[in-house]
Amino acid sequence: MQVLIADKLEARCLEALRAAGLIVHDRPELKDAALAEALASLNPEILVVRSTRVTADMMSAAPALELIIRAGAGYDTIDVAAASDRGIFVANCPGKNAVAVAELTFGLILALDRFIPENVQDAREGRWNKAAYSKGRGLKGRTLGVIGLGHIGREVVRRAHAFEMTVVAWSRSLTDEMAQALGVIRKDSPREVAASADIVTLHLAATPETRHLANRDFFEAMRPGAYFINTSRSSLVDEEALAWALEHRGIRAALDVMEGEPAAKAGPFAHPLAGHPQVYFTHHIGASTQQAQEAIADEVVRVIKTYLETGHAPNCVNLEVHSPATHLLTVRHLDKVGVLASVLDEVRRANWNVQEMENLIFAGARAACARIRFDGRPDETVVQRIAALPDVLAVSLIPLEPSKPEKQP
Numbered sequence: 001m002q003v004l005i006a007d008k009l010e011a012r013c014l015e016a017l018r019a020a021g022l023i024v025h026d027r028p029e030l031k032d033a034a035l036a037e038a039l040a041s042l043n044p045e046i047l048v049v050r051s052t053r054v055t056a057d058m059m060s061a062a063p064a065l066e067l068i069i070r071a072g073a074g075y076d077t078i079d080v081a082a083a084s085d086r087g088i089f090v091a092n093c094p095g096k097n098a099v100a101v102a103e104l105t106f107g108l109i110l111a112l113d114r115f116i117p118e119n120v121q122d123a124r125e126g127r128w129n130k131a132a133y134s135k136g137r138g139l140k141g142r143t144l145g146v147i148g149l150g151h152i153g154r155e156v157v158r159r160a161h162a163f164e165m166t167v168v169a170w171s172r173s174l175t176d177e178m179a180q181a182l183g184v185i186r187k188d189s190p191r192e193v194a195a196s197a198d199i200v201t202l203h204l205a206a207t208p209e210t211r212h213l214a215n216r217d218f219f220e221a222m223r224p225g226a227y228f229i230n231t232s233r234s235s236l237v238d239e240e241a242l243a244w245a246l247e248h249r250g251i252r253a254a255l256d257v258m259e260g261e262p263a264a265k266a267g268p269f270a271h272p273l274a275g276h277p278q279v280y281f282t283h284h285i286g287a288s289t290q291q292a293q294e295a296i297a298d299e300v301v302r303v304i305k306t307y308l309e310t311g312h313a314p315n316c317v318n319l320e321v322h323s324p325a326t327h328l329l330t331v332r333h334l335d336k337v338g339v340l341a342s343v344l345d346e347v348r349r350a351n352w353n354v355q356e357m358e359n360l361i362f363a364g365a366r367a368a369c370a371r372i373r374f375d376g377r378p379d380e381t382v383v384q385r386i387a388a389l390p391d392v393l394a395v396s397l398i399p400l401e402p403s404k405p406e407k408q409p
């Protein structure tokens with residue numbers, strides 16, 4: 001199997017994959033047309049990316065592609081629907097960079113409160129300006145508003161408690177019991193959080209539902225002079241409304257993500273708010289700590305190894321169900337009438353004793369993944385016949401660990 005890695009990943013990931021017998025192409029420079037070309041010429045089974053965009057056309061260029069791994073949390077850079085249509089698993093590494101993002105969030109909050117960047121700049125330019133910077137408000141006893149309580153939001157809450165802050169929060173699924181367990185005060189909407197906090201921080205994924213969640217109405221609700229932090233995704237923020245809030249509400253903002261942020265790792269950067277004195281920009285560095293990148297590298301290895309051993313992709317974001325099996329034939333196919341019946345015909349003809357079968361549908365797509373657990377002598381020619389059936393995309397046969405014998409009393 002070939003793995004194409006189209007972003008810079010920790011060396012230990014590449015070493016572990018090579019040690020596992022995979023052919024690893026380490027091509028961190030690839031993106032856009034160059035990535036499509038590499039996919040077409042190498043035709044790998046597995047693609048690993050960090051922020052690099054993966055489009056439907058790229059997937060079509062690599063018909064052998066079975067698994068795309070996002071070496072990070074947010075997978076809005078991958079056309080998941082197109083992957084589902086083609087029966088390609090998409091997996092991410094949830095939670096592995098949560099602490100890093102939470103730490104940056106607090107770095108930005110402290111930077112805003114104590115004007116740290118301006119301090120440093122003045123010192124660099126030979127100015128001593130103690131009087132100008134003696135207006136930090138302090139965090140203890142302040143109210144932090146957390147919008148989104150996934151892995152990252154929760155790490156932010158833990159740190160807020162260490163700073164002795166009160167936390168108000170909203171997330172789609174937050175119940176009173178969960179709020180109590182987390183030590184937060186539950187609010188009914190993002191707007192309510194905005195209205196009741198001194199500092200507001202966003203920790204949601206980019207989806208059509210979260211687009212421009214921080215809009216004019218939201219910023220109008222914010223307390224005058226409050227701080228606004230976004231270390232999640234730029235699409236959550238209506239930047240025109242934010243510009244209004246800077247001017248009319250005296251809001252100060254720190255943004256690790258911004259509309260039109262460069263996809264390139266280095267180069268020119270222009271943004272209408274870049275020079276604004278009430279805004280700090282950082283370069284989408286939320287996940288960029290050594291700890292986080294090592295944890296992600298290890299998770300990429302775990303996902304790939306588990307996939308190779310079991311046919312199940314951990315953290316898969318585009319399958320509706322997972323269930324483990326012991327002796328497994330995995331058939332990715334276009335979910336058309338008769339495909340599954342033809343697959344099962346072949347299995348029966350081979351006299352395999354089917355113990356369990358599941359047909360998992362890729363969320364919102366035409367593709368499916370049949371998993372057939374069976375007893376019987378696995379025969380490569382049967383697998384080849386199934387692979388050659390019309391509308392079958394890929395087949396793998398995996399001998400799994402026999403289940404442990406029951407302990408006798």
Ligand SMILES: O=C(O)[C@H](O)COP(=O)(O)O
Nearest residue numbers: 050051071072073074287
């Ligand atoms: O979604 C993520 O994991 C973070 O935004 C980090 O993204 P990056 O890996 O592109 O830095």
